[in-house]
């Protein structure tokens with residue numbers, strides 16, 4: 001992510017390393033139906049890759065601790081032939097898959113050092129347990145993998161049945177085999193020359209992300225979490241309770257845990273789906289969307305809000321939305337988040353408000369608006385101060401209400 005500050009407003013562009021200009025990278029995920037023999041190979045490869053990842057991490061740690069030096073990807077990849085000569089199980093894994101593991105570790109270190117340099121306090125790259133290492137990647141299509149009919153051919157593994165529910169359009173770049181609670185999947189990164197550019201609408205929206213619903217727009221529109229998502233979340237709570245009732249280490253607990261993992265996945269998928277749909281709606285309707293530059297990690301430290309915030313998953317929504325906005329040629333802005341709930345969107349006066357008060361009343365200019373609507377207007381006003389002066393002149397003695405069509409014409 002690159003960000004540049006223009007008069008206090010952050011403009012975001014997201015260069016995708018996989019992506020050439022004018023191309024977008026799409027992910028296609030299909031279920032696999034491996035035979036027991038193939039499943040065994042998948043599990044073996046996961047073990048080998050995890051062991052390699054952890055050993056390479058250990059080597060980097062030791063080199064740094066003992067000699068104060070750092071080892072890069074190339075130095076580690078150069079050792080692979082030697083390791084393969086000693087370990088037949090490693091030699092059985094496709095060479096590019098092994099290199100990809102080392103590259104992933106390299107990326108983890110790059111990200112770590114980048115954050116240290118930026119003055120943050122990131123965690124040191126961690127060793128991965130079985131639960132945390134669930135995929136391996138063929139980084140190139142050439143000769144390594146191909147789809148023929150309903151079979152996925154994988155180099156050094158063989159044929160696997162694939163349930164390809166939609167055709168792949170574009171050039172396949174990578175193939176990742178993923179182990180999930182509900183089975184095995186193949187995920188393909190595909191480069192597609194189809195940047196969709198939407199026609200200009202001339203409309204701008206400030207967006208207030210809040211805990212009581214999902215978001216409120218500066219147009220006054222309230223976007224609530226969809227009902228199916230609420231139902232799924234209730235379901236999740238019941239499954240969670242079942243796990244805690246079962247005896248630790250027992251067979252029934254194992255079953256309950258597997259069920260819970262499956263339900264978690266379902267909620268995650270439904271939430272993602274909702275985020276994609278909402279993002280598309282915003283992109284269709286507005287040329288520019290403006291958000292508060294929220295420090296989500298900081299907010300999560302507030303225990304009163306943490307649960308609600310991680311439930312609505314703003315971080316995930318924002319990253320989906322940025323990606324979509326970029327490939328659709330739309331603008332996405334972030335503004336300073338301070339006092340957006342307290343500040344009057346019309347005259348800029350600040351009133352202290354507790355979370356319980358749902359209506360904003362300005363004692364200076366008489367503005368009355370639902371609290372979140374006022375915040376969304378303030379967010380918009382920070383990016384476009386000229387619009388604020390014009391649209392919500394403090395000289396105008398009128399009191400706006402959300403139900404008033406003129407109040408929402410900003």
Ligand SMILES: [Zn+2]
Pocket residue numbers: 344345346347348349362363364365366367
């Ligand atoms: Zn006011």
